[in-house]
Amino acid sequence: MSTPERVVVVGFGPVAARLVEDLLPAVAAGTLALTVLGAESRAAYNRVLVAEVAVGRTAAGAIALADADELRRAGVDVRLGATVRRVDRSRRRVLLDDGAPVPYDRLVFATGARPILPTLRGLDFAPHAEPRLPEGVAALRDLDDADLLRRVVADGGRAVILGGGVLGVEAALLVQEHGAQAVLVHHGRHPLPRHVDDDAGRLLAHRLCAAGVQLVSEARAVAVQRESDRFAALELADGALVPGDLLVLSVGVRARDELAAGCGLATGNGIHVDGRLRADTEDRVFAIGDCAAVDGARPSGLIGPGWAQAEWLAAYLTRHRTPPVPAPGPADTLPAVPPSASPESVDPLPAASLPAEPPGAILLKARGLDFTSGGDVSPGLWDTDAGGRRVSIWADPQRGAYCKMVTEDGALTGFVALGLPRTAAELVLLYERGRELPADRTTLFRLEDPVAAPAAEPGPDEVLCRCSGATHGQVATARETGCTTVEEVGRACRAGTGCGGCRDRIEAVLRAAAREPVGV
Numbered sequence: 179m180s181t182p183e184r185v186v187v188v189g190f191g192p193v194a195a196r197l198v199e200d201l202l203p204a205v206a207a208g209t210l211a212l213t214v215l216g217a218e219s220r221a222a223y224n225r226v227l228v229a230e231v232a233v234g235r236t237a238a239g240a241i242a243l244a245d246a247d248e249l250r251r252a253g254v255d256v257r258l259g260a261t262v263r264r265v266d267r268s269r270r271r272v273l274l275d276d277g278a279p280v281p282y283d284r285l286v287f288a289t290g291a292r293p294i295l296p297t298l299r300g301l302d303f304a305p306h307a308e309p310r311l312p313e314g315v316a317a318l319r320d321l322d323d324a325d326l327l328r329r330v331v332a333d334g335g336r337a338v339i340l341g342g343g344v345l346g347v348e349a350a351l352l353v354q355e356h357g358a359q360a361v362l363v364h365h366g367r368h369p370l371p372r373h374v375d376d377d378a379g380r381l382l383a384h385r386l387c388a389a390g391v392q393l394v395s396e397a398r399a400v401a402v403q404r405e406s407d408r409f410a411a412l413e414l415a416d417g418a419l420v421p422g423d424l425l426v427l428s429v430g431v432r433a434r435d436e437l438a439a440g441c442g443l444a445t446g447n448g449i450h451v452d453g454r455l456r457a458d459t460e461d462r463v464f465a466i467g468d469c470a471a472v473d474g475a476r477p478s479g480l481i482g483p484g485w486a487q488a489e490w491l492a493a494y495l496t497r498h499r500t501p502p503v504p505a506p507g508p509a510d511t512l513p514a515v516p517p518s519a520s521p522e523s524v525d526p527l528p529a530a531s532l533p534a535e536p537p538g539a540i541l542l543k544a545r546g547l548d549f550t551s552g553g554d555v556s557p558g559l560w561d562t563d564a565g566g567r568r569v570s571i572w573a574d575p576q577r578g579a580y581c582k583m584v585t586e587d588g589a590l591t592g593f594v595a596l597g598l599p600r601t602a603a604e605l606v607l608l609y610e611r612g613r614e615l616p617a618d619r620t621t622l623f624r625l626e627d628p629v630a631a632p633a634a635e636p637g638p639d640e641v642l643c644r645c646s647g648a649t650h651g652q653v654a655t656a657r658e659t660g661c662t663t664v665e666e667v668g669r670a671c672r673a674g675t676g677c678g679g680c681r682d683r684i685e686a687v688l689r690a691a692a693r694e695p696v697g698v
């Protein structure tokens with residue numbers, strides 16, 4: 179048997195976890211020697227759900243995506259609390275923070291993203307040092323941050339959330355729902371400025387206030403004020419103070435690409451990779467997930483595309499061995515790289531799936547506030563310079579419902595829907611497939627009445643879980659093979675294992691099966 183190829187994965191987040199899981203058969207077969215190096219002290223967990231852990235809706239253990247001991251028993255070299263400080267491509271090895279070298283034949287960056295830290299007085303970091311937030315300030319990216327927020331929520335305290343984007347709004351609603359006070363400080367007249375027009379924004383703001391969230395709008399934060407070295411208040415440009423027990427920073431994320439930049443790879447808004455996820459020209463270095471800029475596009479910041487990339491790369495690494503070493507050099511001091519033995523040198527895999535074009539719709543993870551949006555909703559109803567785009571609006575503010583649709587040649591190019599869950603689900607499908615809207619738009623709103631418009635049976639190939647890509651057909655098969663809970667379905671076909679937004683639909687499939695007469 180030939181020497182196993184050494185694959186080293188830097189980072190152990192959700193995307194690396196999927197790659198590792200899919201490479202296990204090759205490890206078992208002895209063709210790959212797999213090492214995964216994670217800076218966090220825990221094995222991968224579902225980061226999408228850290229806010230749910232923070233408010234006590236779920237436990238940290240319940241969002242685990244990997245078990246380090248189990249992986250070690252399966253032959254994977256798992257190292258936790260291991261931060262890679264440098265990559266030495268000429269010698270094909272990475273160096274850990276304690277200086278230990280880890281050699282590789284192939285290297286995968288899965289270093290994800292880090293929160294952007296705003297420029298505020300009181301948040302001053304030493305140049306070139308890993309930034310350390312003061313006590314009482316968190317970024318809600320990992321389980322340690324969740325722990326800080328959990329204490330404030332358990333005490334019914336006051337969390338000041340800076341940033342009115344999707345994660346900020348979701349966090350504010352969760353905090354409020356679980357008995358603490360959320361104060362959302364944001365630029366602009368209303369939260370989610372990139373996803374709403376003015377009317378939807380006003381209705382959204384109204385719904386947030388009705389849920390108890392305090393909004394501080396059109397605010398520019400300038401400083402963090404501390405008392406006894408702990409966060410005490412956020413200072414705004416007009417001198418106003420927003421006091422609280424915890425400041426949650428939610429102003430965006432940035433790809434962690436500095437390690438790749440440091441070893442000479444092309445970076446800038448992520449590690450530049452081609453359609454085959456290659457960061458170099460030698461087919462040795464790859465990047466996936468939140469750190470990867472595929473074919474010049476920014477990382478999507480979503481778990482679904484990262485999982486699709488991990489799945490693709492696992493298949494690629496399993497089928498393709500590294501090419502022979504091209505020229506003698508320092509790398510020759512390392513054990514020889516196995517030759518490119520495979521007759522499949524001509525890649526039988528299509529290029530890795532690129533981020534959806536147009537960018538996918540966003541669905542807010544918030545109970546009781548059905549907010550969905552996609553594309554550009556900026557054109558106004560009466561705009562004459564909207565470049566051929568047409569706008570339809572339907573609103574019922576008393577019921578908390580609003581919908582705006584922007585079309586070009588009949589096809590949906592942008593929409594925002596609030597308080598209209600069934601209409602929104604249909605609009606997501608039409609938007610992501612670039613389909614034409616019905617000429618009579620009011621038919622879409624009739625979908626809200628399940629009696630008048632029973633939902634059409636989805637086809638087996640229709641995607642049910644946007645994160646994992648699992649289809650209705652796969653969920654039906656899981657059900658037919660005996661799965662009776664969402665968790666069992668998740669283990670069978672991965673549906674429902676990402677953001678959890680499809681759990682209701684999986685439950686509906688399971689309930690419908692339970693009602694079916696036996697023996698028919």
Ligand SMILES: Cc1cc2nc3c(=O)[nH]c(=O)nc-3n(C[C@H](O)[C@H](O)[C@H](O)COP(=O)(O)OP(=O)(O)OC[C@H]3O[C@@H](n4cnc5c(N)ncnc54)[C@H](O)[C@@H]3O)c2cc1C
Pocket residue numbers: 188189190191192193194215216217218224225226227228229260261262263288289290291292318319320345434437466467468469479480481482484543645677
């Ligand atoms: C609160 C919150 C809510 C979210 N909600 C959604 C949602 O609803 N839907 C959705 O699709 N996505 C959502 N996301 C985004 C989703 O979590 C990310 O897309 C996903 O985590 C990306 O996975 P990743 O493995 O690429 O990177 P990450 O999850 O960032 O993991 C990267 C890992 O690599 C480690 N690492 C970095 N550098 C090094 C190094 N030098 N050495 C060793 N280890 C290193 C990091 O410590 C980290 O553990 C949410 C994220 C957050 C924080």
